[in-house]
Amino acid sequence: MTVTAKASPGARKAVLSWAFWDxxxxxxxxVILTFVFSVYLTDGVAADTESGSQALGVALTIAGVAVALLAPVTGQRSDVGGRRKLWLGIHSAIAIAxxxxxxxxxxxPSYLLAGLVLLAVGSVFFEFAEVNYNAMLVxxxxxxxxxxxSGFGxxxxxxxxxxxLAIVLFAFVQPDVGLFGVTSEDGLNIRAVALxxxxxxxxxxxxxxxxxxENPPSREQARGNFFAGYKVLVKRLVHLWRTDRRTLxxxxxSAIYRDGLTAIFTFGGVVAAGTFGFSQTEVVMFAIVANVTAGIGAVSGGRLDDRLGPKTVIVTSLIALVIIGVALTVLPGKVTFWVCGLALSVFLGPAQAASRTFLARIVEPEREGEAFxxxxxxxxxxxFLGPLAFSGFIAIFDSQRAxxxxxxxxxxxxxxxILPVKAPARQDG
Incomplete structure (x- = not known):
C-alpha cells in the first residue's frame, strides 16, 4: 500500500505506526469485550448465566452513558491543548491496566463485581482513546x-x-494445558488471556x-476546569446548527447505519448457530474468515474513497448490505450464510472507514477531537436501535431469521x- 503523510519524510512510518494502534x-x-472474557464473566464467574448477563448489560450500559457524556469534552480539550497523542497514551494505558x-x-461469584468494574472502566477509556486515535487521522x-x-487502519x-483470536484460541482456550502450562483451574487460562x-x-x-x-495546540486557549468544556460544547453545537448543519x-x-453495522457482527454468530445450524467451531471459523474479508474490504474501499469520495463508498456499501441482508433473511442453508455473510463482511469495512474520513474531511481544522x-x-x-430491531422482529414474527x-x-x-447529506468537496494535497 502506498501512503503519504502530511509533509513528513517519515510518512510511511507514521501511517504504519498509527495503524498499529488499531x-x-x-x-x-x-477478545475482552466480545468473544472471550465477557463470556467467562457471565458463564464462569457469575452464579448463573442469566444474572451474569444482566449484570454485564448494566455495567456496559453505565459505561456507554459515561462515554456519551464525556467523550466530546475530552476530545475538545485534547484539541485545544495540543495533547492529542498524550491523551491517546494516557487513555490507552488505563484501558491496558x-x-x-x-x-x-x-x-x-465474589469476583464478579471486580471483573465488571474493570471491564466497564476499561471500555470507557478504550473509547476515549479511540476518539483521539480517530482525530489523529488528519x-x-x-x-x-x-x-x-483510514481504510488501511x-x-x-x-x-x-x-x-x-487465533492465538487465544489455540494457545490458551482450546488446549487442556495451554501456553506457559496454564489450565482451566480457577479460570487461569482465561485470566492469562487478559494478560x-x-x-x-x-x-x-x-x-x-x-x-x-503531536498535534499543534489550537489557537483557542483552554479556560476553566473540565466542566467548563460543556459550555464551550453547547456554543459549538449552536454554531454548527447555524452555519454547518451538514456536520450535524x-x-x-451515520449513528443510525453504524449501529446497524455493529449489529451485523454482534448477532451474526447467534444467527449462524440458531438459524443456520452452525456448531461452535464453525462459528469461530466463520468469525475469523469474516474478519479477514472485512479487513480486505476496508483496505480496498479506502482506495475507492480517495477516488470517488466517502459518500459514494458509504451509499454503495449500504445498498449492497441491504440487498445481501434481504437475501440472507429468505434463503436457506449453510452455504447461503457463508456466501451472504462473507459478502456482508466485504462491505462492512468500507462503510466504517469511509464514515471516519467523511467526518475528517468536513470538520473544521483543530476541532477533530471534539468532532470525533x-x-x-x-x-x-x-x-439501542440494532438490538431493539433484532429482538423486536423476533418477538413479532417468532423467528430468529426475522x-x-x-x-x-x-x-x-x-x-x-445519509442520502440528503452533501458530500465533502474533492480536495488535492
Whole structure:
C-alpha cells in the first residue's frame, strides 16, 4: 500500500505506526469485550448465566452513558491543548491496566463485581482513546490520501483481531494445558488471556506514541476546569446548527447505519448457530474468515474513497448490505450464510472507514477531537436501535431469521438518512 503523510519524510512510518494502534487495540474489543472474557464473566464467574448477563448489560450500559457524556469534552480539550497523542497514551494505558487487572478475577461469584468494574472502566477509556486515535487521522494523511489511510487502519484492526483470536484460541482456550502450562483451574487460562491482551495492546500502542508527531495546540486557549468544556460544547453545537448543519446531519445519519453495522457482527454468530445450524467451531471459523474479508474490504474501499469520495463508498456499501441482508433473511442453508455473510463482511469495512474520513474531511481544522467525541456520543445515543430491531422482529414474527430483517431495516433507514447529506468537496494535497 502506498501512503503519504502530511509533509513528513517519515510518512510511511507514521501511517504504519498509527495503524498499529488499531491492530493492538482490536484485541481488547474482540477478545475482552466480545468473544472471550465477557463470556467467562457471565458463564464462569457469575452464579448463573442469566444474572451474569444482566449484570454485564448494566455495567456496559453505565459505561456507554459515561462515554456519551464525556467523550466530546475530552476530545475538545485534547484539541485545544495540543495533547492529542498524550491523551491517546494516557487513555490507552488505563484501558491496558484494567485489562491486566482482569487476571485477578477468579471463577467465583465474589469476583464478579471486580471483573465488571474493570471491564466497564476499561471500555470507557478504550473509547476515549479511540476518539483521539480517530482525530489523529488528519495528522498522518493528506486530503488526497485520507481514504486509503483510514481504510488501511481499519483493515489493520480487523487483521489484528484475527491474529489475536487465533492465538487465544489455540494457545490458551482450546488446549487442556495451554501456553506457559496454564489450565482451566480457577479460570487461569482465561485470566492469562487478559494478560496476553494487555501485553499485545501495549506493544502495538507504542509505535504511534513514538513515531507520530503531536498535534499543534489550537489557537483557542483552554479556560476553566473540565466542566467548563460543556459550555464551550453547547456554543459549538449552536454554531454548527447555524452555519454547518451538514456536520450535524451526518453525525445523526451515520449513528443510525453504524449501529446497524455493529449489529451485523454482534448477532451474526447467534444467527449462524440458531438459524443456520452452525456448531461452535464453525462459528469461530466463520468469525475469523469474516474478519479477514472485512479487513480486505476496508483496505480496498479506502482506495475507492480517495477516488470517488466517502459518500459514494458509504451509499454503495449500504445498498449492497441491504440487498445481501434481504437475501440472507429468505434463503436457506449453510452455504447461503457463508456466501451472504462473507459478502456482508466485504462491505462492512468500507462503510466504517469511509464514515471516519467523511467526518475528517468536513470538520473544521483543530476541532477533530471534539468532532470525533460527538461521533462517539451520537453512536452511543442510538446504540439501542440494532438490538431493539433484532429482538423486536423476533418477538413479532417468532423467528430468529426475522431478527436479521430488523437489522436490514436499520441499515435502510441509515441509507435514507445519509442520502440528503452533501458530500465533502474533492480536495488535492
Amino acid at each position: 491492530w493492538g487495540a482490536s484485541a481488547f474489543s474482540a 484494567c485489562t491486566a487487572g482482569l487476571f485477578f478475577v477468579q471463577d467465583e 495528522q498522518v494523511s493528506t486530503p488526497k490520501t485520507m481514504g486509503r489511510v 481499519w483493515g489493520m484492526g480487523y487483521f489484528g483481531s484475527v491474529i489475536a 496476553f491482551v494487555a501485553v499485545w495492546f501495549l506493544v502495538f500502542a507504542l509505535p504511534v506514541l513514538l513515531f507520530v508527531p 446531519w451526518f453525525l445523526a445519519a 467525541g460527538l461521533y462517539a456520543t451520537t453512536g452511543r445515543a442510538v446504540s 431478527g436479521m430483517a430488523g437489522i436490514v431495516l436499520i441499515l435502510a433507514a441509515g441509507l435514507a438518512a
